[in-house]
Amino acid sequence: MDETNDTARIDDALARAVRGERLTPEDALYLLEEADLLALGAAAHAVRMRLHGTGADGVPVVTYIVDRNVNYSNVCDSYCKFCSFYAAPGSRNGYVLSRAALAKKIEETKALGGGQILMQGGTHPEWDVAWYAELLSFCKSFGIHVHALSSPEIHKIAEVSGLSLRDTIVHLRDAGLDSIPGGGAEVLTDYARGEISPQKCTTDEWLAVHREAHALGMRTTATMMLGHRERLVDRIEHLDRIRDVQDEALAAARGEDAGFTAFICWLFQPTHVLKNDEPRGGSEYLRTLAVSRLYLQNVRNFQSSWVTMGPKVGQMALWFGCNDMGSTMIEENVVSSAGVQYRMLSSEIHSVIRAAGFRPQERNFYYEPVQARFLDSPERLAEIAGQDPKNLALPAESFDQVPASVATRR
Amino acid sequence: MSRERILRDTVTAAGLGDLWDRASRGARLPRADLERVIACANPLAAAALADAAREQRSGVVVTHPWTLRVRAPGVPFAAEDGTRVSHAADALAGIPATEAQIVGAPPADLALGLAVEMVRTVKVARPDLTLRAFSSTCIQALADTAGASLAAVLGELRQAGLDTLDWEPGDGLDEHAAALHRSAHEQGFETTAPLGYRKDGLDGAFLDRLDAARDVAEDTGRFLAALPLPVCTEGAGPLTGSAGTEDALACALTALALGHAVKRIAVDAHVVGHKLGAVLLSCGADDFVGAQAAAAWAPPTSDGPRPLNPDRVRRYVIEARRSPALRDGLHRACEASSGA
Numbered sequence: 001m002d003e004t005n006d007t008a009r010i011d012d013a014l015a016r017a018v019r020g021e022r023l024t025p026e027d028a029l030y031l032l033e034e035a036d037l038l039a040l041g042a043a044a045h046a047v048r049m050r051l052h053g054t055g056a057d058g059v060p061v062v063t064y065i066v067d068r069n070v071n072y073s074n075v076c077d078s079y080c081k082f083c084s085f086y087a088a089p090g091s092r093n094g095y096v097l098s099r100a101a102l103a104k105k106i107e108e109t110k111a112l113g114g115g116q117i118l119m120q121g122g123t124h125p126e127w128d129v130a131w132y133a134e135l136l137s138f139c140k141s142f143g144i145h146v147h148a149l150s151s152p153e154i155h156k157i158a159e160v161s162g163l164s165l166r167d168t169i170v171h172l173r174d175a176g177l178d179s180i181p182g183g184g185a186e187v188l189t190d191y192a193r194g195e196i197s198p199q200k201c202t203t204d205e206w207l208a209v210h211r212e213a214h215a216l217g218m219r220t221t222a223t224m225m226l227g228h229r230e231r232l233v234d235r236i237e238h239l240d241r242i243r244d245v246q247d248e249a250l251a252a253a254r255g256e257d258a259g260f261t262a263f264i265c266w267l268f269q270p271t272h273v274l275k276n277d278e279p280r281g282g283s284e285y286l287r288t289l290a291v292s293r294l295y296l297q298n299v300r301n302f303q304s305s306w307v308t309m310g311p312k313v314g315q316m317a318l319w320f321g322c323n324d325m326g327s328t329m330i331e332e333n334v335v336s337s338a339g340v341q342y343r344m345l346s347s348e349i350h351s352v353i354r355a356a357g358f359r360p361q362e363r364n365f366y367y368e369p370v371q372a373r374f375l376d377s378p379e380r381l382a383e384i385a386g387q388d389p390k391n392l393a394l395p396a397e398s399f400d401q402v403p404a405s406v407a408t409r410r
Numbered sequence: 411m412s413r414e415r416i417l418r419d420t421v422t423a424a425g426l427g428d429l430w431d432r433a434s435r436g437a438r439l440p441r442a443d444l445e446r447v448i449a450c451a452n453p454l455a456a457a458a459l460a461d462a463a464r465e466q467r468s469g470v471v472v473t474h475p476w477t478l479r480v481r482a483p484g485v486p487f488a489a490e491d492g493t494r495v496s497h498a499a500d501a502l503a504g505i506p507a508t509e510a511q512i513v514g515a516p517p518a519d520l521a522l523g524l525a526v527e528m529v530r531t532v533k534v535a536r537p538d539l540t541l542r543a544f545s546s547t548c549i550q551a552l553a554d555t556a557g558a559s560l561a562a563v564l565g566e567l568r569q570a571g572l573d574t575l576d577w578e579p580g581d582g583l584d585e586h587a588a589a590l591h592r593s594a595h596e597q598g599f600e601t602t603a604p605l606g607y608r609k610d611g612l613d614g615a616f617l618d619r620l621d622a623a624r625d626v627a628e629d630t631g632r633f634l635a636a637l638p639l640p641v642c643t644e645g646a647g648p649l650t651g652s653a654g655t656e657d658a659l660a661c662a663l664t665a666l667a668l669g670h671a672v673k674r675i676a677v678d679a680h681v682v683g684h685k686l687g688a689v690l691l692s693c694g695a696d697d698f699v700g701a702q703a704a705a706a707w708a709p710p711t712s713d714g715p716r717p718l719n720p721d722r723v724r725r726y727v728i729e730a731r732r733s734p735a736l737r738d739g740l741h742r743a744c745e746a747s748s749g750a
Contacts (some may be wrong), residue, residue, distance in 0.1 A: 011415045018416070037692045037730065038458050039414035045454060046416075279716070281688030281726040312654030312686040319454050319655065348649055355609070355653035357451055 010035045014043040017294040020050065028236045032291045037283055040290035044321030047293055051300060052323045055359050062318055062358040063301075063367060064325040064349050067116040067147075068109040072097050072135060076122020078152060080197040082186075082228055082268055086122050096121075099138060106142045113346065113372070116365055118327070119148035120183050123156035123200070129168055132157055133175035140176025145365050147221075150183030151209035155201040165212045173218060179365055180213050182223035182264065187230040188238040195229035207245050214249040214259045219366065222246075222299065224265040226288050227280035235288060239295045246298045261367060262324065263296055265289055266305035282313040286320045293321025301367055306352070311344065315356035324367070325353055325360075346372065413465075417458040424455035433459040436466040438624075439666045441617055447666065448612055453658045453693075460662035460694025463669045468696040472727045473674060473737040476720050476746055478507035478539060478703040482528040485514035493680070495704045495717045499528075502535040506746040507703035509739035510536050511576060512543035520548070522556040522563060526570045533571035538747040540573040540739030546587045546604070547578065549594075560590055564597040574634065574739050575601045579681045580641030582606030588622040595630035600740055602676065603633045603668070607660050608641040609652045616660070620667040627671035634741045635674040635697055638664045639681055657682050658693045665694025673741050684718055688726035696732075697741075698723055720746075 013027040014035070023031075031040060048060075055061045073096040076086035087094035097105075109117060117139065132149065139146050149157075149172065158168040169177075186196060188203045201209075210220045222242045226235055242263065249259025267285050270278065285305070293302055304322040306314025314325065328344050344352065346362075350372075353360040362372035413434075421430050429443055439447075447456050479496040481487050490496065496513055497505065510532050516525070525544065532541055544552070544567070553563045575594060581604035583591065591601050603623040607616050627633040638660040642651035652660075665675045679687035679700030687698060701723040727734040738744045 007414060014414065014416050036414050036417065036461075037689075038420075038454060038461060039416050042416045042420040042454050042458070278719075278722045278725055281722075281729050282685035283688045283692065283726070283729045285685070286689060287729075309685055310683055312651075312657060312683055313689060315654040316453070316658065316686070316689055351649050352653065356655045357453075 006034060010039065014039060014294070017297075018043050018046045018050075020047075020297060022297070023295050025236050025240050028239065028291055028295045029233060031294070032232050032236065032287065035287075035291075037287055037290075040287055040294070041320040044290035044293035045319050047297060048302070048321050048323050051297070055361075057359065059357075059359040060323075061361045062323060062325055062353045062356075063361045063363040063369070064353070065116060065327050065363055065365070066109075066112060066114040066346060067118055067327045068105060068114055069327070070097070070102070070105050070117045070119045071121055072102065072119055073121035073124065075124050077125045078123045078197060078200040080186075080200060082196050082225075082270075089125055102138065103142070106139060106144060110142065110144065114144075114328075115370070116145040116147055118181055119146065120150050120181060121153065123152050125156075125160065127157070127160065129157050129161040129163060129171045133171055136172060136176035140178075145178045146176050147179045147181055147365055148177055150181055151206040152184040152201045154180070154209045155205050165208055166216070169209070169212050169216060169218070173216065177218075179218060179261075180210065180220040182210075182221040182260070185223045185238070186225045186228075187234045188224075188241050189230070189234040192228075192230035192234045192238075203241065207241060210245055210260070211248065214245070215252065217258075219259070219261050222260045222263045222296075224263075224288075224292070225268050226265060227284060228268040228270075235291075236295075239292055243296055243298060246296070250298060257300070260299045261365065262301035262303055263292060263299045264303040264305060264326065265292055266308040269308065282309060282316070285309055285313065286316060289317055289322070290320045306344070311348075311352050315352055318353070318356045318358055324363075325349055413462060417462075420452070421455045421458050424450040424452040426450055426455055426459060429459055430462065433666060434462040434466055436463050436670055438670045441621065444617055444620070444663055444667055445614075447663060448617075448659070453655045453662070456659050456662035456666075457693040460665035460669075460675075461692055463665055464675065464694045464696050467669050468674070470731070470733045471735050472691055472696050472698055472730070472732040473735050473741065473743075474698040474701055474720075474723050474727070475737055475739060476506070476508040476701045476703055477542075477699070478502060478505055478510045478536065479513045480510055480532050481514055482512045483531070484524055485512075485516050485520075485528070487514040493684075493717050495702045495707075497705060499531050499535060501705065502532070502749070504748050504750060505703050505705050506748045507536075507539055508736050508744050508746055509573075510539040510541045511739075512541070516544070516548055516551075518551045519555050520552060522552050522558065522566060525552055526566055529567055529570040529572045536749045538749045541571060542574050542576050542739045543572055545576050545578045545581055546590045547581065549575065549590055550586065560593045561597060564594050564599065568597050568599060572599075574599060577602060577604040577637060577639060577678075579639055580606040580608070581639055583619045583622045583626075585622070588626055591633070592626050592630060595626070595632035600632045600634045603627065603636040603672065605636060605638045605660070605664055606641060607638065607652065607656075609650060609656065611641075611652075612656055612659055612663065616663070617667075620663065624668055624671055627668060631671075633668075633672045635676040636664050636668040636672045637676040637678060637699075639678065654686050654689075657686060658690060661690045661693040661695050669694065679718055679723075684722075684726075688730060691727065691730040691732060697737075698727065 075094040302322045303326040304314045304317035640652040674697035676697035677690045701720040724734045
């Protein structure tokens with residue numbers, strides 16, 4: 001095919017996507033491989049503007065949430081090749097947060113204006129649904145939104161407990177689980193998972209958790225971690241599987257908003273046995289993000305992954321299809337364990353959004369606007385949190401922790 | 411390559427449609443047009459114009475040096491983060507590179523004789539490499555300390571073997587710096603035009619600097635590249651550092667103002683950050699500074715950022731759908747040399 005025909009094919013696919021028509025997997029792969037980065041950005045931004053428009057002042061709104069990533073434990077028997085965070089069961093490096101530490105984190109999050117915790121750990125070979133129900137119930141008792149337990153964790157809990165996925169999710173929901181994060185997806189093809197996380201749940205198993213949750217009326221998020229051993233075709237297959245599950249959720253909801261609230265993709269940070277892989281750059285991230293926005297038009301919200309890409313590329317992402325800046329990340333442990341350490345105060349996330357040309361709006365998990373408790377300095381944050389600024393946003397290891405072996409016996 | 415229709419539509423929707431053909435021809439855009447690019451507040455539209463100009467200028471090629479960073483003796487050297495690699499001046503043999511750069515923080519009262527000795531030392535150790543050193547601020551300080559003219563200082567450094575001048579984050583081409591570069595060009599140097607800006611600083615003052623650079627470039631023809639340089643580097647907090655969208659706009663404005671008069675529009679990955687630097691290759695830039703030479707790369711670890719090696723730079727260029735090409739410090743195509 002000559003150059004003119006190449007461009008015509010790209011023009012046609014982008015125009016269809018901007019109009020809201022569905023891209024085929026072949027279209028998406030072609031765009032991912034061949035389209036100009038800026039052309040993809042322009043089309044993705046057009047889709048974002050069609051879905052979200054502007055605020056009353058004519059300025060497009062970018063939302064964000066004040067929350068905290070809490071990793072209740074790092075014990076995991078999935079042994080993913082890319083992960084710097086996990087400790088094998090029985091390892092001296094394993095921990096599980098004590099209730100006191102958990103309470104402190106949640107109270108601190110609330111004091112900082114947060115209304116949600118994103119809580120994930122690993123796949124533990126012994127902890128059953130009762131253990132997790134107690135954990136969730138404890139967290140929920142603080143009156144916050146509990147966005148917790150990725151698909152692999154829930155799949156493992158069901159397996160350990162000898163329950164169906166549905167019954168497991170019902171137990172967890174009744175104990176306090178409000179929504180399920182999209183963690184552990186990496187790339188949802190068996191080829192890609194076989195390369196980097198062969199012992200974690202399969203693609204079908206990951207999707208099954210979200211299907212069951214959606215069927216129960218729960219909302220979840222979808223993610224993709226790209227830039228490791230996957231092929232471009234794997235990224236498209238991933239998007240296609242997510243789109244199918246979302247179609248099912250929306251069909252069942254009969255016009256109501258349902259299923260995945262948002263899609264978030266980010267770049268893998270090479271570590272451990274994949275340490276010789278070279279990290280990818282901002283172009284690769286923005287290219288995939290834009291194609292994802294064009295392909296997944298049934299998922300309403302797209303988050304910018306400033307945590308892995310840094311605020312600067314995070315700002316560019318707002319012009320490549322994203323309408324949300326994600327979380328302020330009062331605490332984050334998993335990505336930072338791979339050597340990437342970005343955090344923002346509420347005032348900083350406001351500044352970042354405004355500087356990129358948008359109007360910031362704090363939201364809750366459901367993307368409903370909430371009144372921002374705008375915090376304009378570390379000192380003000382510390383005052384609200386009632387502690388010294390240097391003690392804010394502490395990593396997990398700074399808190400009182402219980403050895404995982406003790407927690408297992410509890 | 412023909413351009414995607416949506417890019418023209420984006421530029422037109424931003425009110426800049428009349429600039430498309432001129433930008434695509436690589437024509438010089440007057441200041442009034444650059445003011446419109448700033449006013450449209452659409453980084454995609456600005457980048458699309460600049461990228462069309464870039465394509466006309468350099469096609470698919472992105473050049474990049476492979477820099478051997480040298481700690482000169484007698485110059486204070488602060489500890490650097492894990493993304494930087496540098497070598498003592500007596501340990502440069504056998505390291506593949508295409509240029510050398512003297513790094514460190516020369517004191518404001520550095521003696522000219524010591525600066526000349528630094529240059530000679532590095533050139534003796536690696537005569538195969540072009541040498542980049544001393545920002546315009548350093549050159550001015552050397553002249554002030556020595557009580558000598560800029561021309562005299564630049565002449566001595568050139569005679570000692572210095573090939574081109576260095577830059578620092580935020581370096582701008584104000585009146586003094588423009589005169590300094592003009593003087594350097596008269597002494598036979600080719601230099602890079604530094605175009606500093608601060609957060610919220612892409613305004614008339616930035617356009618003044620572009621005007622100054624354009625005047626020098628058109629008069630002397632000896633600017634190798636133009637390099638937008640935010641005051642605050644990637645590590646700066648969001649409240650003080652420039653936005654990624656501002657960096658994209660600065661790159662685009664630089665390309666549209668100076669693309670006709672310099673060989674390349676450069677990005678310095680150590681200033682804007684590695685990941686954003688790769689994105690700026692789609693915003694008018696066609697030169698990527700940042701690849702470092704190392705005697706041996708430390709094994710990658712999971713506890714910190716990694717140095718930017720040439721393989722990663724090549725990957726970034728390929729991810730931008732361009733072809734990487736090595737260059738030396740004077741922007742001449744070359745192969746890496748180990749100095750053997």
